[in-house]
Amino acid sequence: MKLLAAEPNHVSSPHDKSNADQILAWFKEWGWDAYIETFWVLYPKPISETLELIGPQKFSATLQEPPIPGDSSATATDPALPAYAAYQSDGDVTAGLVYVNYGMLDDYKTLQQLGVNVKGKIVIARYGGGWRGLKPKLAQDHGAIGCIIYSDPAQDGYSIDETYPKGPMRPPHGIQRGSVLDMGLYPGDPLTPGIGATKDAKRLKMSDAPTIMKIPTIPISYADAQVFLAALGGSIAPQSWRGALPITYRVGPGPAVVHLAVKSDWQQQPIYDVIATMKGSTWPDQWVVRGNHHDGWVFGATDPLSGQVALLAEAKAFSGLAKQGWRPKRTIVYTSWDAEEPMLLGSTEWAEQHADELKKKVVLYINSDSNERGFLGVGGSHDFQHLVNQVAADVIDPETGVSIGDRLRAKLRVAALTPAAPERARAAAKIVADPDKDFPVEALGSGSDFSAFLDHLGVPVLDVGFYEEGHSSGVYHSRYDTFEHHTRFVDPGFVYDAMLAKTVGRIVLRVADSDLPLQNASAFANAVSDYLEQVKKLADDEREEADTQAKLLHDHAFKLAADPTKSSGLPTALDRVPHVEFASLDDAVDRLKRSANSYDEALVKNSSHVSVSQVAQVQALMLTIDQTLAPDVGLPGRGWYKNLIYAPGRYTGYEAKTLPGVREAIEDRRWSDANRYAKLTANALNAYSDRLDKATAILKGA
C-alpha cells in the first residue's frame, strides 16, 4: 500500500500507470498468467476552475486541499487533482444561489412548496441523501445552470469525530471529488455504451453522449461552503435540511450571487486493467472472477488500495498453494481495474468487451473496494447467501474471537433493540438470533465494479468488505485518504485488510473447487418474496397517501396549516394510484419458492451419489441460471440495466432497488410499465424456476 499510495494515482496520472505495471509485475512474479488490457475512454482532465461569491460580498473558494505535515499530502511530488466532478459539463455561469439540501427529488418537492424555483440559478447541495451524480442531474432537470456540492460536517466532519490529523474525520478544507456521470443510464465510457471501448470501437459523438452532465459542477469544502451558505437569504431551511455548520441555514434564492466556471480537456485516455489467470484443472471454461480497482482520486489508500492489497494477498497465497502443487478445478481470474472512480470504466469496458464469453463462463464475480476495521458486510446475489454464511462461520474476528458471521449477527440483534429500530431491522434480528438461519446478504445497486457483471450481464456477484469502525468516510475521495490516515485510523496494522483477504480467499477457493453448484435457491426465493411484499406495500402506501393528500387539498388543509407570513405554496397534487396487476408475479414467486425448496432438498439428498455426467448437467444449468433474471429487454428508459431483480435506483444512485421494473414504475407513476414489468419479472422468475426444476429432476435421477 505504501508504494501504491505514494503519489496521486487518478486516471491519467503517471502513478496510475506505474501502479498497473507494478501489479502486473507482482502477478507475473507469483506465477500468474497476466497481462494488461487497455481501453480508450473519453476522460476529461481539469484545465481551470473558478468558484466565487460575487455578491453581496466577495469570496473565492479554495479548490485545493492544503498539505498536512506528516501526511503524504505533504511529501508527494506529483500534483493532486483539484476539486473536480468528472463528467460535469464545462461552462462559465453567474447566477443567484439556492440551497437544495441533498438535491434529491423530495428536496425539489419541498422547494416547490416553499415557492422556490431553481430555474436559471446555481444550486448548492450537501453530500448525502443519495448519490452525488444525481445532484447536478436533478439540478439541470429542474432548470439550474450550475451545481456546487459540499461536504457538511454533519455528514463526515467534526460532528462525527475529531478531524484529520487529530482524528479521522474530514477537516474544514477537505473536498470530496467524484464522478457525476449519469450512471443511472449506463456506467463506463460515455461514448461506447454496451460495447468495449477498444481503440477502434464505434463511438458516439461527445455531444450525443447522454451520460455527460449539461451544467458545470464542482465539489467544495465546508470551510468554503459556510461562506456561500451564510450569504443566502430567503426561507429558513426546513429542519431536516440543516447541517452542522454554525449558521442559520436558509434556502435563498440570493442575495448571494455566484460565479462558477469549469474548463476541462476532453480527451481519449488509455486505461489499464490488469488481468491475471490461473487455469482450472477440471473445468477451465468455468471462471471465478475476482476484482478490485487500483485507481484512486488522489492517493487512494483506503479507496481503493485497502481492497487492492487484500486482493494481491489472495493472489500471492494462491500462488503459494500452486507452488505446493495445488491447481483450482475452475479457472480463477484476478482483475485489477482501472478507472473505477470516474464511473466503473475499467470493469464495464472489460465486461462489455468480453460479454459473450463471460456470460458463458463466469460462475461468480467477487468484488471488493474500500475496506476498514469493523463488521463484515456482504451484498450480492442471494443464491450465494448460504455460501457467504458458511465462509463467515469459518473466519475468526480478531477483535472479539468469534466468527465474523457471529459478530455480524450480534450487531444486527443489538441494533434492533433500540426503540427506534425500524420493523425490517427487528425482523432481521429475529432471523439471525437463530444460529441455524443465515444472516442476510444485502441487495446491490451500483457504486463499484460489480455493476456490469450483475446489472448488465446478469452474472451473480458478491461484494465483500469490512465496515463501520474505521471512519474512512472522513477522507473519502479527498487528498487525505493516505497511507498515514489508513494506518492510523482506518485499519491500524492492516488487520481487517488481511481479514478481507481471508474471507474472499475462502469464497474463491470454495467456488473454484466445488463439484456441485454452491447456489442455495431458497435464500433467493425468500429474498424475492420479501421484495414483492415490499413493492405491494409501497403501492398500497402510495395509494393511501395520494388519497389522503387529495382530501387535504380539497379541504384547504395545507393552506390552513401554513404560516401565512412565510412564502410557501401547496404541495404538488399526487396522482391517484391504481392497482397493479400482481397476480402473475404472485404466482411466479409462489412457484419459485416451491421449486427452490425442491432443488435445495434434492441437492442435499443426492450430492453424495451423483455421477460425473449428472454433475456436468447440473453445472450447465446452474452456471448461467442467474442470467434468466436479466432478459435482453432491460429496464424502461435504461436498457443497459437488464437485471429485473437488482438495479441501482434511477433516483437514489448506488442504492439498490429490488424488482426495479415494477418498483420504480410505481414510484414514478408509470402504470403501464408497472403492469408490463410485473409480467416480465414473473416471466424471468419462471425461467429461473424452469432451470431449477430441470436441475432437480437430474438430481433426483441420481
Next chain:
Amino acid sequence: MKLLAAEPNHVSSPHDKSNADQILAWFKEWGWDAYIETFWVLYPKPISETLELIGPQKFSATLQEPPIPGDSSATATDPALPAYAAYQSDGDVTAGLVYVNYGMLDDYKTLQQLGVNVKGKIVIARYGGGWRGLKPKLAQDHGAIGCIIYSDPAQDGYSIDETYPKGPMRPPHGIQRGSVLDMGLYPGDPLTPGIGATKDAKRLKMSDAPTIMKIPTIPISYADAQVFLAALGGSIAPQSWRGALPITYRVGPGPAVVHLAVKSDWQQQPIYDVIATMKGSTWPDQWVVRGNHHDGWVFGATDPLSGQVALLAEAKAFSGLAKQGWRPKRTIVYTSWDAEEPMLLGSTEWAEQHADELKKKVVLYINSDSNERGFLGVGGSHDFQHLVNQVAADVIDPETGVSIGDRLRAKLRVAALTPAAPERARAAAKIVADPDKDFPVEALGSGSDFSAFLDHLGVPVLDVGFYEEGHSSGVYHSRYDTFEHHTRFVDPGFVYDAMLAKTVGRIVLRVADSDLPLQNASAFANAVSDYLEQVKKLADDEREEADTQAKLLHDHAFKLAADPTKSSGLPTALDRVPHVEFASLDDAVDRLKRSANSYDEALVKNSSHVSVSQVAQVQALMLTIDQTLAPDVGLPGRGWYKNLIYAPGRYTGYEAKTLPGVREAIEDRRWSDANRYAKLTANALNAYSDRLDKATAILKGA
C-alpha cells in the same frame, strides 16, 4: 404590556410589586372586588456566582447577557437577574467536567454503558429532553457535585432561525434562567408543602426541605458552553447527543476542570397574588377561576405578560358587560399570580390555603401563560374537551379566516401525512378529519399555575394558548424576552394575544352562565380508555425488551457488537417484567364508557325540560365529580400529587403522565405499586361512574 415589561419584574424586584399594585388598580377601576393576597415564601436571591474553566486552559463564563441596542435590555434602569437557577444549592466546587446530553435518566444509562461515572464530577447538560430541574436532580442522584445547564443552538439558537435582534432566536450570549426546585415532589414554597405559606404557617426547617437541590447549579449561554465543551476529551458523544455547535461533542470526563461557586441570600420573601371577584347572581358559591402569573425572569414580555394582558382584556370586557347590566350566574374569580417562575408559588400557596373552599366551589380553573402567533393549543380535563371544541368553532383565526378549531384540525391532518408521522398522530388525524368529532385536548402535567388545581385539588382545569408561529422559545427566560421582541416576532400587533382573550373569555362566559353542567363524560371516558391501552402496551413492550435484552446479554451480543477500541461496557440488565393485574381497571374503564354514554345521552335528551331542583341536584353531583379522580392517597412517594389520571412525570418534568400511579410504576419496575394503583385507579373511576349514574338517574327522572 409596555408598562408591565418596562423593568425587570422577577420575584423580589421592585417592579414585580408595582406590577401587582398596577394590576390591582386596574381591576378596581373596572369595578371588580379585588385585593392582593400576600404569602411569605422561602426565596433565594443570588449574591455571587462564579463559573470558570481552570484547566487545561483558563476561561471565565459571562453570567450576564449584554444589552442589545433598541431593546429594553438597553433602556431599563433596574438590574436584571444574572444567570440563575432558583433553588439550586449554594456551594463552591471544583472538579472534572462530564457532558451528560440532556441529563435525563436514559442519558445516564448511556453514560454507564460508555463507562463514564459522574461521581464527584461537575456535569454540563444541554436544555431539552425533559424539564430543567431534573438535570441537577439526576446529576446529584448519580453523585455529581455541580451542574451546568446550557442552551444549545440546536434547540433554540441559530439552527432554528436568525438570532435576536436579526431574528427571533437565542443569541450566542442568551441565557435561560429557571427554577430547579424538585417540583416532582411538590411545587410551591419548599417550607410549607400542602398548606398556605401564610406569615404564621408551620414551616419545615430549610435543611429538611426535600425540594431544594443539593448541588450548585447554573445556566449559561452557548457562546460560553462552547468553550467548556471543546475542552472535553473522552468518548465521542453518541450521535443523538450532538448539538449544533461547531465542535466534536465529547463526553469527558476531563481534561476540562471546572470551578463553580454559587452563593444566595435565602430569605423569606413576600409574594403578591392579585385576586379579583365578580359575584355570581344565581349561584355565587360556584366559581369559575381564571389565572395567569405576572412575575417574569427579567422583563417577561411574552412569559408571562402576553397571557397577562389577555387576562386583563377579558376582565375589562366583563366589566364593560357589567356596566350594561349583565351579571354572571356563577361567581367569576380572576387571579394574577406572583412567583410562578420559581415554581408556581403564588397559585400553589393560594390553592393550598383555600383548598377546602376551592374544592367545594370551583367549577373550572382556566389558565394561560406565554402566548404567541399560531395555532390554538389546549390542555386539561377531558370532560371539558367538547366545550373547548364548541368555543373553538366560534372564534375566527385572523390569518386564515376559518375557525381556530378548523385551523388546528388542518394542522393535525397535515402533520400526519408525512411518512415519519407516528401512529398516534395518524389516529388523531383520522378523528379530526371528521368535522363531527372533537379535536383532542392534551393531557396536562405541570409547568404553569394550573398544577395545584388539577394535580393537588382534583379540580378540572383548562390551559389555553396559541403556539408555534412566534418563535418565543428563542428568548425564553432570557433578558431578551422584551416588549420589542414580542411585538417584532412573537405577536406583531398583539393579534393572537387578543385571540387568547376572545377564546378564554368565551369559555369563562359559557361556564359562568350555563344552567346545566358543561362536562361531556364520553370524551373523558374515551381518553382514559386510550391511556389504559397505552399503559398495557407499555408493559408488553417493556416485557419484550427485557426478554430480548436478556437473550442478547446471554449471547454476549453487546460485547460482540461493540468497538473494542472504545471504552464501553454492557448495558444494565433490565428486570423481568411480570404481568400487571389489569382486570379491575379494564372493568372500570368499560363501566366508565357505559356510564358516560348514558349520562351524555340523558343530558342531551332532557336538558330542555329539567326542573330547577333537578338542575341543582345535577350541578351538585357534577361540580365536584373530577375530585373523585384525586383520592387522598396520592401518588407513591409524592403524595401531594393526588390526581390518578393526570400528573407531571417524575422523570420527565412538565410532561404529563396519564394514569401515573400505574404507568410510572411500570416504568420504574415497582410491581406492587403497579398492581395497587391499578386497583386504586379503578376505584377512582368507579367513583366517577357512580356520580355519573346518579346524575343520569336524576336527568332521566326529568
